[in-house]
Each structure stands twice: as structure tokens, then as C-alpha cells.
Amino acid sequence: MSSIYDFTPDSLAGSPQPLADYRGQVLLVVNVASKCGxxxxxxGLQALYERFRDRGFAVLGFPCNQFGSQEPGDAAEIAGFCSTGYGVGFPMFAKIDVNGDGAHPLYQFLKKAEPGILGTEAIKWNFTKFLIDREGQVIERFAPTTSPEDIAGRIEQLL
Structure with a gap:
């Protein structure tokens, strides 16, 4: 695998969603959870999406229940929470694992392409963010504590 365009995760609705459909866009891939601090x-992710989407930007949300069981819901519950709680309009995908033997291949790729602090690959918590350029290459990894607003300048540079 040479770019994120090689992966086809399932959408939150359960149908295959080729990431090649996002070819040529700047992307922010985020593992999300509904019951997390x-x-x-x-x-903030929705605000970034609204601000930059007309210029070729998308946020891709991947629910994950591996950190403190903070995403316990099924697809319908996740969709409802995101829609009513935060007005999320960016693409959401099926719940996945990001660490361990069952980690989704996309996340295996992301972690190898852009390791975390001291070269560790493991995702440490929900809302770890990966910035992807228009060629599908991982540019930067951001910690959960990095607010979406703090990434706006980097997105702007890639657009």
C-alpha cells in the first residue's frame, strides 16, 4: 500500500467506501468517540470541514471503542449522536479498532507512515488526527490534545 487511496473501509451506513473517492483532497483522518473528554x-472538526470543504478538504471520522469503552454505540446510535449533538456533516465510517491484532489496515498504514512520540506507533487515545495531502500521503500526526483549530494553518498550507 502506497497511499490511503488503496483502502476501502465501510461507511457508517455499512457500505464499502473507497478512499480513492477522496483523491486530490486534503484529508484529516480522526479516530472519534461519543463519550470522551x-x-x-x-x-471544531465540523467547523474545519465547513471552512475548507469547498477548497478540497474533508474530515474522515472513524469511531473506535478501544479507549475506555467511550464509543459503545452501534452505527445508528453513533450517527444520531453526531448529527443531533454536533451537526456532523463530514463522512463517518464504521466503528473500527486502531490498535492491536484487529487494527484496521488503514490505521496500520497511518501509524507506520507517521509514528507518534519517540517513534511509537500505537494510537494513545481518541481524537488522534492524521493530516493527509492531496496525493494521499500522511503529512503529520496530531495528539488528541491538539484542537482542530490549531490544525487550520497546516490545512491552509496544503490547500
Whole structure:
């Protein structure tokens, strides 16, 4: 695999969603959760999406229940929470694992392409963010504590 365009995860609705459909866009890939201290970042992610989407930008949300069981819901519950709680309009995908033997191949790729602090690959918590350029290459990894607003300048540079 040479770019994120090689992956086809399932959408939150359960159908295959080729990431090649996002070819040529700047992307922010985020593992999300509904019951996390960082959950209010949904608002900031949506704001980034609204601000830059007309220029070729998308946020891709991947629910994950591996950190403190903070995403316990099924697809319908996740969709409802995101829609009513935060007005999320960016693409959401099926719940996945981001660490361990069952980690989704996309996340295996992302972690190898852009390791975390001291070269560790493991995702440490919900709302870890990966910035992808228009060629599908991982440019930068951001910690859960990095607010979406703090990434706006980097997105602007890539657009």
C-alpha cells in the first residue's frame, strides 16, 4: 500500500467506501468517540470541514471503542449522536479498532507512515488526527490534545 487511496473501509451506513473517492483532497483522518473528554472536538472538526470543504478538504471520522469503552454505540446510535449533538456533516465510517491484532489496515498504514512520540506507533487515545495531502500521503500526526483549530494553518498550507 502506497497511499490511503488503496483502502476501502465501510461507511457508517455499512457500505464499502473507497478512499480513492477522496483523491486530490486534503484529508484529516480522526479516530472519534461519543463519550470522551475530547468529544467536544466534533464541533471544531465540523467547523474545519465547513471552512475548507469547498477548497478540497474533508474530515474522515472513524469511531473506535478501544479507549475506555467511550464509543459503545452501534452505527445508528453513533450517527444520531453526531448529527443531533454536533451537526456532523463530514463522512463517518464504521466503528473500527486502531490498535492491536484487529487494527484496521488503514490505521496500520497511518501509524507506520507517521509514528507518534519517540517513534511509537500505537494510537494513545481518541481524537488522534492524521493530516493527509492531496496525493494521499500522511503529512503529520496530531495528539488528541491538539484542537482542530490549531490544525487550520497546516490545512491552509496544503490547500
Amino acid at each position: 475530547f468529544t467536544p472536538q466534533y464541533a
